[in-house]
Amino acid sequence: MTWSDLVTIGPFAAAVVLAAAVLVVDLIRPGARGPVLAVSLVGLAVIALLTLQTGSTTATAFDGAYTVDALTTFLDLLFIAIVAMTIVFAPDYLLPRGLPLAEFAVVLLFALTGAMLISASADLLVLFIGLELMVLPGYMLAGYHKGDGYSTEGAIKYFLLGSFSSAIFLFGLAFVWGLTGTTRISEVSDALSVLAAGASVSPGLALGLGFMSTGVAFKIAAVPFHYWTPDAYQGSPTPVTGYLSVGPKIGAFALILRLFVEALGPLRADWVQIVIVLAVLTMTLGNLVALTQTNVKRMLAYSSIAHTGYMLVGLAAFAAGRLEGLEGLLYYGAAYSFMNLGAFAVISALQKRAGVTSNLETFAGLGRREPWLAILMTLFLLSLTGIPPTAGFFAKAYVILAAVQASQDGASALGTLAVLAVLNAAAAAFYYLRVVVYMFMREPQSEQPALVHGRLLWSGLIAATVLTILLGVFPGPLLDIVGEAAR
Amino acid sequence: MGLADSLDFYLVVAGALFAIGTFGFLARRNAISMLMSIELMLNAVNLSIVAFGAFIPSLQGDGAVIALMVIAVAAAEATVGLAIVIAIYRNAKTPLVDEYDHMRR
C-alpha cells in the first residue's frame, strides 16, 4: 500500500479513526455527551470536507480494489449527512431512557464506514465486507434499547433474517466468482460481457444471480423479502428507525449500483425483468398494508417499503436504457433520506417523554399542543406523499419521467409501471394524510404539557425541512450532481 | 477421474450443506440453533469458495484468502448474534424465537 492509496481512502480511514476517537473520548469522560457530540459532529464535517477534496478527482487505490468517483462522493456525502442527522436527533430520545450516547455514535460511525466502503468498492469481496460492516452495526442499533422487549425482538428478527440473507447473497457471489474467476468489478463485467455475448447465461450464473438478487432485495426490503422491515423498524429506538429506514437502504442501493449496474451490467436484459416485478410488488404491497396501520412507526416502515418500490422504478428505467432512471434513483434517494429522517425526528421528539407510544393517538391534537412540530411533520408527510413543491414530489416526478421515457423507447412495461406508481402514490396519500387528520382535526385525549426539545433537535429538523423544500423548489443543483454521479 | 478431482462434487456437497443449514434455520425454534444453522450455511459457502480456489486457475490463492475473510465475517456475525440472543433472553426469558411475536401485522 502506498501513500496515494492512503490519500484516496482518506475519508474512509478518517471515519474509522473518528469512531475510535469517539470511543476514546467516552473512555476519558464517561457518559459526558457534550464532547461526544462535538467530536463526532466536527469529525463528520471534516470527513465531508475530505470527501469533497478527494472526490474532486476519480482515483483508484489498492490496485483497483477501491475507487473514488463522482458517485462515491455523492453517496458518501449523503451517508455523512444521514449519520450526522441521526446523531443530532438521537440525544432527545436516548437520554430520557438512560441509554448512552457514545456507543451509539461509535456503532453508527462504524456503519458509516461500511456504507462508504460499499460506495467506493471496486472489488466484490470488499463490497461484501463493506455490506457486512454496514449491516452489523445496524443489528446492534436495532437492539440498542436492550432493556426493551420490543427493541431486542426487532433486533433478533433483523439479525437472524439479515445474516440468513447475507449467507444467501454470499453463496451467489461465490458462484459469480467461480464463473468469472475474479473479484474485481471491472474484470467481472468484462468476463460477463463475454459470456452474455455468447450463448444463453449458464445455469450456474443464473443461480448466482438468483441468490444475489435475493440477498440484495432483502437488504433494500423489497417484497417479498421485506418481512423484517416492519418489526425491526417498529421495535428499534425511533432515531435508529429513522437511520435504518434510510442508511442501510441507500447503502443497499449503492451496492446495487456497484454490483448489478456495474459488475452485472452486461446482464441487464436478464435482471431488469425481475426488477420490474419486484417494483410492482413492492410499491403495491407496501402502500396497501400501510393503509391499515395504526402505529406511525410501523406505517412509515411499510411506506419505506413502498418508496423502495418507487426507487426500483427508477432502476428499471435505467436498466431499460434510460440514464435518467439512475439519476432519478439517486435524486429519490437523497430526497427520501431527508424527508423520512425528518418525519422520524418528529416522532422521536414526541417520544422524548419515555412511555409515549408512536400510535396515531399520540398525534391527536398535536396541531394545538405543538403547532411547529405538527407543521413540520405535515411538510414531511406531504413530501412523502409527493405533493409539490417538495423534494418528494420532484423525486417521484423524476423516476416517473424516466419510466415514461423508457416506455416510449419501447419497454411498454415501464409505462404500466409509471401508471401503477402514481396510482400507488394516490393511495398512499390516504395514510399519510391520516396523520395530518389526527394532528389537526382531532382533539387530544389527554392534555399533556408541551415538551421542550433540544436546540440540537430543532436545528436538525430545520436542516431537514430546508433540504426537503429546497430539493423541491430548486432541484437544479442536485440535478447536476446526480447527473454527474450517474455517468 | 475420481471424486476428489471433480469440482462439481464439491459444489454439490456444498449445496447440500447449505440446504441443511437452510432447513435448520427454517425449522428450529431455538435462537441458537438458528445461529448454528447460519454458521453451517456460511461454511457451505466457504467450501464452494475454497473449491473454486482450487480448481479455477485465475482464483488460485484468492479462494483461500476469500475463505479466510468469510470466516472472519462469520465470527463477527456470531459475536453480534450471540450478544443479541443474550440480550433478548434477559427480556423474554426464553430462547425460542417463535415466541418473540409481540410485533405483527
Next chain:
Amino acid sequence: MDYDLLIVLIPTLPLAGFLVTAAIGRRLGKRAHWIPVGAVIASWAIAMVVVVAAVTGAEPFGEHGHGVALWNWIPAGSFSVQAGFFVDNLAAVLLIVVTTIGMLVHVYSIGYMAHDPGYWRFFAYLNLFMFSMLLLVLGDSWLVVFVAWELVGLCSYLLIGFWYRRTSAALASKKAFIVNRVGDVGFALGIIAIFINTGTLDIRESIGLLVEGAASLPIPIWIVALLVLAGAVGKSAQFPLHVWLPDAMEGPTPVSALIHAATMVNAGVYLVARANLIFASAPEVMAIVAVIGIFTAILAASIAMTQVDIKRVLAYSTLSQLGYMFAALGVGAWTAAIFHLMTHGFFKGLLFLGSGSVIHAVHEEQDMRRMGGLRKKIPQTYWTMLIGAIAISGIPPLAGFFSKDEILGEAFKLGFTWVWAIGIFVAILTAFYMFRLIGLTFWGESRVDPAVEPKIHESPAVMTIPLWLLAIPSVVLGVVLTWPGPPLGPVMGESGVGALTRWLEPVFAEGLELLGHAESEFALFGIDGALLAASIAVAVGGMVAAWRLFGVEIGPFRGRHRPEAVRALTARVPFLYRASANKWWFDDLYHLLFMVVGGRIAAAAWWFDRNVVDGIVNGIGALTRRTGSGLARVQTGRVQNYALGIAIGLIVMAGSYFVIAGR
C-alpha cells in the same frame, strides 16, 4: 318630434317607477302609488302620441314602422344581439291595449290594495310588469322578445304569489312559471333554430330570410314554426299548457285583470301574428294552431259552465276566448285575431275588475253560491259588469260581437267550417256561463253571509271610475274599429274597410298572399248576413237559457233562479257535469304524470347516485383497505415464517432466472 326618445321612454318610465319604488317604496307607505301610477300614466300618454303617429303612417314610421337601436347586447362573434325597439302598426295596436288597461288597473289598484301591507311591493311589481310587457311588444330582436317573455313570466310569478303566506298562492305562482317554462324551452330552441337558419336574430330580417329561403334551410321551417308555437301556447295558456291560468287566480284581482286577461296572455297571439309569415309558409302548422285554439275554446267553455268561483269562471272564459284568437290565427284571419285580442282585452279586463269590486264588497268572498242580489247594493259594479257580459256574449252592437263574429265569419269563409261550427257552439256556452255568473252574483235574493250582509258597500270612485272607463270601449270599440264610412271614416282615412283592417294591412298583406286568402267583399245580404244572424241567435239563445235557469232582472225581463232545474239538468248528464266540474281531470293527470312519477324518477336517480355511482367509488376504497389488511396477515411476527417466505422467494427467484436465462 323625436320619436326615438318617446319610444324608448314608453317602457323605461315604468322601469324607472319600479326601480324607485323598489328602492324607497317601503318608506313611502301609503303614498307609494304616486310614482308608479304617474309613470304608467305618462307612458300611456307618450304611447298614444306614438300610436297615432304610427297608425297615421307619419314619418319616420311610414308603412312598415320604425326601429330604435340601443346597444349591442350580446356581441358574441357572429351571434350578435342588438337590443332595440321597433314600432309598427301591430305593435301600436298592442300598445293601445297594454298601456290603457295597464293604466286603469294601476288606478284601480290604489283602491283595491289600499289596506294591503305589501302596498308598495304591489305597485313595484305592477310597474315591472308594465316594463316587461312593453318590452315584449316593442322588442325588435327575437332574443329581446325572449327576455321580455321570461320577464313577464317572472312578474306573473311574483304577482300570483303576491300573498306568499298563502301556500296555495305560492304553489300557483310556481306552477305558472314552470308550465310557462315548458313553452319557453320551445321558444328558445325556435330562436336558436332561426339563428342557425338565418344567422341573424333581428325579427324582420330573419323572417324575411326564412321565408325566401324556406325551401333550403338547415332546420325545416315547419319545425321553427312549431317551436315558436310552443312558446305561444305556453304563454297564452292554450291546451295542453292551459292548466296554469285558472290557478293564477290566486293573485290579487287587478293582476288577474291586467296580466291574466288583458295583456300577458295575449303575448302568444301577438307572437304568432308577428311571425305570421313563418306560419304562412308552414300551412300544416297553421292547422295545428287552429285545432289547438278551437279545442281550448270548447274545453275551457265547458269547464266555465260549472265553476262556482267567480274569478275561475272568468279565467276559463279567458282561456276559451284566447282559444278563439288562436283559431283565428290558425285559419289565417290574423286581423280578426288581433281585433278580438283588443276587444277582449277591454271587456275581460272590465269583468275582472268588476269581479274584484264584487269580491271587495262581500269581503274577499269568491264563491258565487254565497252571493246573489248584489244588484242593488253595488249598482255601478253591476251595470259595468252587465255591459261586459253582454259584450263578451256577442250581442250587437257591443265590441265582442264584432270581433267574435269576424273570427267565425272568416273561418267559415276560408273553408274551416268545423272551426266555425265549434265556434258557434262555444258562443252559446259563452253567453250561458256569463249570464249564469251575472245571475248568481247580482240577481235573485242574497245568499251572502248574514254577518257580512250589512257591511256590503259600493267600491270607492278610484275603483268604479276605471270600470266605467273600460265599459266605454267595451261598448264602442267594435263599431269604431270596423266602421268604414263617416263620421269615423275621414278621421281614419278613407277606404272601404274598417280602421283596424287598414292599420294591420301592411303587417299581414304578405302573409295573406302566401296563403292565397283573397279579401272578400262584405255582403250584408249574403253569406255574411247569414253568419251574422247565426251568431246573434246563438248568443241570445245562450243568454235565455241562462236566464231560465239562473234568473234575470233586466227591465222587462224577469225570472228567478231555479236551482232544482239546474240540479235536474246536471242529473241528466252526470258525466259531463263531473268532467266539467273537475276540469276534465287535467290537473290530476298532470299531477300523476309529473309530480308522482317524476318524483319517483328523481328519487330513483338520487338513489342511483348514492348507491351506484358513489357506491363504486367507496367500494374501490373499501376494497383497497380490505386487500391491505389481508396482506398484512402475512406479517405473523414469527421469524421462521418470514424465513420460509424468503426461502420460497429465493427458490422462485432462482427458478425465474433459470427461465429467463433459458431463453
Next chain:
Amino acid sequence: MRAWLYLIAAAIAGGIIATPALLLFVLGGSADDTLLGSLVVLMLVSGLAVVTMKDIIRCGLAMIVCFLALAGIYVILGAPMVAAAQVLVYTGAISVLILFAIMLTQSKAAPARLVFQTQAVPAAIASIILTVLISLAVIGTGWNDLDHRAKTGTEALAAVLFDQYVLPFEVVSVLLLAAVIGGVFLAKREDVREDAAI
C-alpha cells in the same frame, strides 16, 4: 448403562462413515477419494445432526464435528491455511462461544418443549428443492476448470493476501472491532429503565 448406549452410537456412526469409504476403496478410488468420501459423509451426517437433534448441547457438539470434517476437506482441497483457520476460529472460538451462549440461555423448560417449528415439513421440502436446484445448476454448468486441484502454498497465499486483498484484510479487522464493541455493549448487563412503549 448410558456408556453402552454411547458406544453403540459411536459404532453405528463409525459404520456409517466407514462403509462408503470402504466402498470407494473397493471400487478403486484413490486414497484421496476414500478419505474425502468419508469426510463428506461425516460432515453431512453431523450437519444433519446439528439441525435435527433434540438436545441443543449435542447439536453444538455435532457442529464441532461437522466443522472439523470440513477442515479435513479443506486440506484435501490443498488449502491448509484455511483448514487451520477453520479449526482455530470455528472449533476454537465460535463453537465455544456458542456453547457458552447455550449454557447462558437454557431455561430448564426449553429442551422439554417441541424442538421443531410447526412448519418443519414445508421447510424440509424447501431445502430439498434448493438442493436439487443447486445440483442441477452446478452440473449444468461447464466450469472452465483444470481437472486437478492446485495447491496453494502459504507464501503464495501471503502474496495474494498482501497484494490484492490488503484492503479487505484491514477492513475485516475494523469489522471485528465493531462487532466486539457492539457485542460487549449489548451483552453486558446494565439496569436500563424498562420501556414497553414503541
Next chain:
Amino acid sequence: MAGLPILSLVTFLPLLGAIVVGLLPARYARSAGLAAALATWVVSLVLAAGFSASATGFSFVEEQSWIPAFGIEYKLGVDGLSLALVVLTTTLMWISILASFAPIQTRIKEYMISFLILEVGMIGVFLALDTFLFYIFWEVVLIPMYLIIGIWGGANRIYATIKFVLYTLVGSLLMLVAILATAFAFQAGHGGDWTGAFDFEVLRQYAATAGFGDSLQLLAFAAFFLAFAIKIPMFPFHTWLPDAHVEAPTAGSVILAGVLLKLGAYGFIRFSLSLYPDAAHTYAPAIIILSLIAIIYGAIVALVQPDLKKLVAYSSVSHMGFVTLGIFVFQEQGLQGAILQMVNHGLITGALFLLVGVIYERTHDRTISKMGGLAGLTPVYASVLGFFVFASAGLPGLSGFVGEFLALVGAFAANPWFAAVAAFVMILGAGYLLWMFQRVATGEPSAFLLGLGHRLTDMTPVEVLTLAPLAALVVIFGLLPGILLDLIRGSVGTSLADVGTGQAIAIDPVLVVIGLGIVVAAVVIRLITLRSGGPAVETPALAEPAS
C-alpha cells in the same frame, strides 16, 4: 407597469399576506387576511386595467429559467380567459374571507393562512404557462382546501375531505404522467433537447405544426380529461362534490364552487384543446354525452335533495355540464358560452352558498323541510335569495342566461338534439330552484323557525356587503355580457384555431339507447327497492293535489 412583475405580484401577494398573518397575533388575523385579499384584488384590477383585449397571445409574460436540466421554466402569462378567472378569484376571495368573520371562531389564524395559500394556488393555475408549474400550482390548491374542509368543516368532514383529496389526486397524478410524457415526446422530437418541453406556448406551436403522435394524444388527453373531469366535476366523477360542499364551511363552499370547479374547465380550454386537438375531436362525442347526462341528471337529483347545500351542489353539477358541453362542441358560441357560464356560475353559485351560510348561521340547520315562510320573517334575505334563485334558473337579463343560451346555440349547431336535451334543464332548473324557494321562503313560518324567536334576525350589513357586489355583477354581466365577451374573444379565437372548429356531430342511436337503458334500469331498481322500504323522499308538488 413596465418591468414590474405584476403577475408574480398578484400570484404571491397572498403568500406574503399569509406570512404576515402568521407573524401577527391571532386577534389581527381577520383584518390582516382581509387586507391581503383586498390588496390582491386591487392588484388584479390594476392588471385588468392594464390589459388590452385586442392583444393576441399572452400579455405581461414573465419567463425565468427554473430547472434548466429539463427546460422547466417559471413562466407566467395572462390572456383574456385567465384574466377573467383571476379577477373572479380575487373577488370571491375577499368576499368569502369577509363572510367568514362571524362564522369562524376557532383557529382563525390557520384559517386565514389556508385561504391565502389557496388563493396563491388558484391564481397560479390560471397564470402558469409552463405545464410543470401548472401542475405544481394545481396540487398546491389541494392541501389548503383539504385543511379548510377537514378542520372547519361539519360533522362528517374528515370523510368528505379525504374523499376530496384522494379523488382529486388520482386524476392529477395521472395528469402529471401525461405532462411528462408530452414533454418527453417534444424532447424526443427535438433531438433530445429539453428546451421548451414544458413551455405551453412552445408546445402549442409544436402541436399546431408537427403535432403529437396519435397514441400519445389519446393517452395524454385521457389523463388530462380524468384530472379535469374530476375537478369540474363531470358525471360520473361528481360524487365527491356533494360531500365536500355539505361539510365545508360556507366560505369553503363558495371558493370550491366559485373557483375550484373552474380549474378543470380552464384546463380543458387551455391545455386539452390546444395540445391534443385530434384526441379532443375523437373524444368529443363521448364527453358531450357525459355533459348532457350531467346537465339533466344533476338537475333531477337536485330536485329531491333535502339539504340546501346538497341541492346547490347538484345544481353545480348541472350547470358545469353546460360548460363542458359548450367547450366540446368546438363552436365559437359554445366556447364563449362555456366561459361565460364559468364566470356566472362562480358568481351565482357562490352567492347561493353564501345565502345558505347566512341561514345556517342562524338556524344551524340546512334541512329544507324545516324552513318555510322566511319571506315574512326575513324579507331582505328572502328577496336576495329569490334574486339569486332566478339568476341561477337562467332568467334573461341576469348573467346566468347569456352563458347558457350561447352554449345552447353552440350545441344546436353541433346537433340540434344536444340543444334540445340541454334546454330541457330550463324546466328542471326552474323546478328544483322554485320548489326550494317555495318551501323555504313562502307559506306560513315553520314552527322550527318560529322556535328560534329573536335569534332569527334578518341579514346583517356585513352579509349584505358580501352579497351586494355579486348581485351587481350578476346584473351587469346580464345586461352587458359584452364586457366579458370582448375580453375572452382572443382566447376563444386561439383555442378554436388550435382545436379546429367542430363539424356537426352525429350521435350513434345505440349510445342513446344505452344511456336510456341505464336510466330506466336505475328507476326500476329504485322502484323495486322502494317497495323494500328505501328512504322516503319528498316528491315535488306543483299545485295542491287536485280535489
